[in-house]
Amino acid sequence: MKVPMLDLSEQYQELKSEVLAALDEVMSSSRFILGDHVKKLETDVATYSNVKHGIGCGNGSDAIHIALQAAGVGPGDEVITTPFTFFATGGAVARAGAKPVYVDIDPVTFNIDPSKIEAAITPNTKAIIPVHLYGQMADMDPIVEIAKKHNLVIVEDAAQAIGAKYKGKSVGELGTAATYSFFPTKNLGAYGDGGMIVTNDDELAEKMSVIRVHGSKPKYYHHVLGYNSRLDELQAAVLNVKFPHLDKWSTLRREKAETYTRLLNEALGEKVVTPVEVEGNYHVFHQYTIRVPQRDELQKYLNEQGVQTMVYYPLPLHVQPVFKDLGYKEGDFPESEKAANEAISLPMFPELKQEQQEYVVSKIVEFFKK
Incomplete structure (x- = not known):
């Protein structure tokens, strides 16, 4: 698939x-x-x-x-x-x-x-x-x-x-x-x-x-x-x-996110950090972004299995070459840097099918078993 x-x-x-x-x-x-x-x-x-x-x-x-x-x-x-x-x-x-x-x-x-x-x-x-x-x-x-x-x-x-x-x-x-x-x-x-x-x-x-x-x-x-x-x-x-159609699409995105979270938590527990919708917020899931320490290896494996993913964003702005004159250095913002090394976004769009989501999660599970 x-x-x-x-x-x-x-x-x-x-x-x-x-x-x-x-x-x-x-x-x-x-x-x-x-x-x-x-x-x-x-x-x-x-x-x-x-x-x-x-x-x-x-x-x-x-x-x-x-x-x-x-x-x-x-x-x-x-x-x-x-x-x-x-x-x-x-x-x-x-x-x-x-x-x-x-x-x-x-x-x-x-x-x-x-x-x-x-x-x-x-x-x-x-x-x-x-x-x-x-x-x-x-x-x-x-x-x-x-x-x-x-x-x-x-x-x-x-x-x-x-x-x-x-x-x-x-x-x-x-x-x-x-x-x-x-x-x-x-x-x-x-x-x-x-x-x-x-x-x-x-x-x-x-x-x-x-x-x-x-x-x-x-x-x-x-x-x-x-x-x-x-x-x-x-x-x-x-x-x-x-x-x-925007509100309908947002509802569908939220449903897809709920499915991902349920499947991932049931299969992998704490091995994967799933997104959190803060109380009082209404999250429209432009991206469904998880965190895993082995992010790059996981992305490579998923790509080999036909699952496209994206990394938003691999290099925080404070260490971008164009901003070097601002005087920031690696280590200044540890949470941003950690997120840049761990965050990976899974396929997400309103028309995404449940069988596609199940396939994505099954391949993530396979990765951790290997």
Whole structure:
């Protein structure tokens, strides 16, 4: 049996007629940039996030950068975030001219450890970026409290967490702004790049809308240095077809996660650390990530057995070559480094079949027997 990490073909077949009709509508209208499809998606995603504004942009990386720039983050500022995340989180901080300041993660959730944030605050700290990794929101209450105490901006990196909740609150409700990615592999994925920022802040929303179009308002009159980062109509049309299915897909992901956890715990017990959904959280399982000390050997074995897996992420940001000038070294963030050596994500998508999951788990069991 071959089990892919992700298979979007069944989803496409289910939605094919709607998708093609939506794309034809855009092609026939000949309006490809910031049209009605983008406006609809912005409105719907903002409403879904329980906030007032959605600002579509080119991708999830730009979404973070635009949110930081609109919030006034720039040269000389520091932004606290986690080193155990995709490069875009730290990269957006650096592109804004600010300095990424890393703090370690909670080993249970893989998310930023709020108890370590305050010690990293300096007079130059301007913002905090909690990353809602793998589909579960970070512990936001203490982060919000720290931000209020020190007058800091919170930009939630929710690239992997659309639909997740924390104590009944949606992504975007607790921070100054939140950012989504619509990369094709995401829970709500386009057929190319795309992103969005959501916020309740009227002034911030206006600034972000201007920044994404070269900083111009009205057209050809530039008051800030923006850049070209717009969500196009074709991607928005695809996302509008997919969006009504998101909650159903999240439910299916949660069911797949429950199956994995049951099968793994029954067969292997403590040999494998399965994901934990923290009480009060609603985890949307963008990834189903386990921890095993023999991660690399397990990945090699599963690949030989036809099971595709991924490692998110093998090298934390504080030891990435591009950030060497920040002065961090191996050993500075032991939990992040341990996670980078142990975490492995198993196949996860709404259409994943139980027999495929049973096959994956049987091969993990085989590995441990060997």
